[in-house]
Amino acid sequence: MLVSFFYTLKESGVPVSIRELLDLISALKARLVFADIDEFYHLARICMVKDEKYYDRFDLAFGRYFRDLETLDDVIEAMIPDDWLRTEFLKQLTEEEKAKIESLGGLDKLIEEFKKRLEEQKERHEGGNKWIGTGGTSPFGHSGYHPEGIRVGGESKNKKAVKVWEKRDFKNLDDSVELGTRNIKIALRRLRKFARTGAADELDLDDTITSTARNAGLLDIKMVPERHNAVKVLLFFDVGGSMDPYVKTCEELFSAARTEFKHMEYFYFHNYLYESVWKNNIRRHAERTPTLDILHKYSADYKVIFVGDASMSPYEILQPGGSVEHWNDEAGEVWVDRVKSTYDKVAWINPVPQDEWGWTQSIDLAYKQMEGHMYPLTLKGLEDAMAYLAK
Numbered sequence: 001m002l003v004s005f006f007y008t009l010k011e012s013g014v015p016v017s018i019r020e021l022l023d024l025i026s027a028l029k030a031r032l033v034f035a036d037i038d039e040f041y042h043l044a045r046i047c048m049v050k051d052e053k054y055y056d057r058f059d060l061a062f063g064r065y066f067r068d069l070e071t072l073d074d075v076i077e078a079m080i081p082d083d084w085l086r087t088e089f090l091k092q093l094t095e096e097e098k099a100k101i102e103s104l105g106g107l108d109k110l111i112e113e114f115k116k117r118l119e120e121q122k123e124r125h126e127g128g129n130k131w132i133g134t135g136g137t138s139p140f141g142h143s144g145y146h147p148e149g150i151r152v153g154g155e156s157k158n159k160k161a162v163k164v165w166e167k168r169d170f171k172n173l174d175d176s177v178e179l180g181t182r183n184i185k186i187a188l189r190r191l192r193k194f195a196r197t198g199a200a201d202e203l204d205l206d207d208t209i210t211s212t213a214r215n216a217g218l219l220d221i222k223m224v225p226e227r228h229n230a231v232k233v234l235l236f237f238d239v240g241g242s243m244d245p246y247v248k249t250c251e252e253l254f255s256a257a258r259t260e261f262k263h264m265e266y267f268y269f270h271n272y273l274y275e276s277v278w279k280n281n282i283r284r285h286a287e288r289t290p291t292l293d294i295l296h297k298y299s300a301d302y303k304v305i306f307v308g309d310a311s312m313s314p315y316e317i318l319q320p321g322g323s324v325e326h327w328n329d330e331a332g333e334v335w336v337d338r339v340k341s342t343y344d345k346v347a348w349i350n351p352v353p354q355d356e357w358g359w360t361q362s363i364d365l366a367y368k369q370m371e372g373h374m375y376p377l378t379l380k381g382l383e384d385a386m387a388y389l390a391k
Helices: 002-011 018-029 037-048 052-068 072-077 082-091 095-102 107-120 181-188 205-214 241-260 291-297 332-342 354-359 361-369 379-390
Strands: 140-142 149-151 161-164 194-203 223-229 232-238 263-269 303-307 346-350 374-376
Touching: 002 018, 002 052, 018 037, 037 052, 232 241, 241 263, 291 332, 303 379, 332 361, 346 361, 346 379, 354 361, 361 374, 374 379
Parallel strands: 140 149, 149 161, 232 263, 232 303, 303 346, 346 374
Antiparallel strands: 194 223
C-alpha cells in the first residue's frame, strides 16, 4: 500500500526518495498513528515532504490516491475484525442514539438501505423524504433534517448523523497562486548575502572549542558579530487606482520584505516612475523625494524592485505630460531607464495574473522596458525574481 502511495507522490512531482519512505514506515511501526486518516495525512506529509512549496502537490496526490480506494473502511477491515469495529462503535453511542438506530432496523439495515438507494438514484435530488439529497427529511444527505441517518457531503446542521459519508478535499497550495506573508518570506530568502555586522555579541562555538583546547582546557570564549542578510534593496510600490484590489497582497509582500531585508528603503509612486516619489501617502503632495536624489544617495549595489500592475494609458509611459496627476516634463520610460543605468539588477513584480498580461498594452511596454524581468506576484514568480536579482 505504501509503495503505491510512494509512486503516486513521485508521479505527482513530489521529490521523494526511499529514505523518506523508510522514515514513514518506521513511524507507522512505532504506532505514532493508528486507524486515523487525518493523523496519517499529517504524519505522511512530515515524513515525505521536505520543502513547503511541494505541499500542494502532496495534497493533490494524497487526495487522488485515497479516493482510488473505495473507502477507508476497506483498508481498516483488512487489519481489524468487523465485529470488533462495530462493538467499539456502539460503545460510543448513548442509549437514546441506539434506540434511534434500532427504529430504522439497526446499523446494518441503515447502511444496507443507504447503499441500495445510492444505486437506485440516478440524479441530484433536493428536498423530499426518500432520496439522497439536500434540504429534505430523508435519513440520507445533508442540510436537511432527520433524527438519525447518514450524511453525504455538506455540513451537518443537526449533528445527528450516524456516519459521515463524504469525500475528503484537501487544501491546494501551489506556486502559481498568491500566498501569504510566511510563504513570501520563504521566496524572498533566495535573495541573501550574509555578512557579520555590529557588536560581537554572538557565541562562536567552533572557535571557542578550538581556543579552549589550545589553552590546555581552560575556557576561552570567542564572540562574533551577529550574521545578517547584507543585501540592499530599494522597493518602489505603485499605489492607488487600479492597484486598490491588490492592497492586501502588497501589504503581505511589504511586511515580509521588512523582515527579510535589514537594508531596505521603500518609496511610493503612481502608475509609473517620474521625477519624484514619496514615503507618506497622506502627505504625498507636500512631502516628495526627487527621484534623482534617490539615484545619487543609494549606491549601485542596491537591488531595485518595482511592485505594480503596470496598467495605465500607454501615454503615461511614453509621453511627456502623460501622467494623470501632474505635468511631467520627461516621459516615465526615461526615468525607469535612469534607474536601470544606475543599478545593475532591476526587477518588476506584477500582481496581475501572468496569463492576462497580453491584454494590456502598457504591461507589454513595461515588460519590454524591463527586458523580460517582470514576474508575477506568486511564490514561483517571487522565487524567479529573487534568483535573477541574486546573480
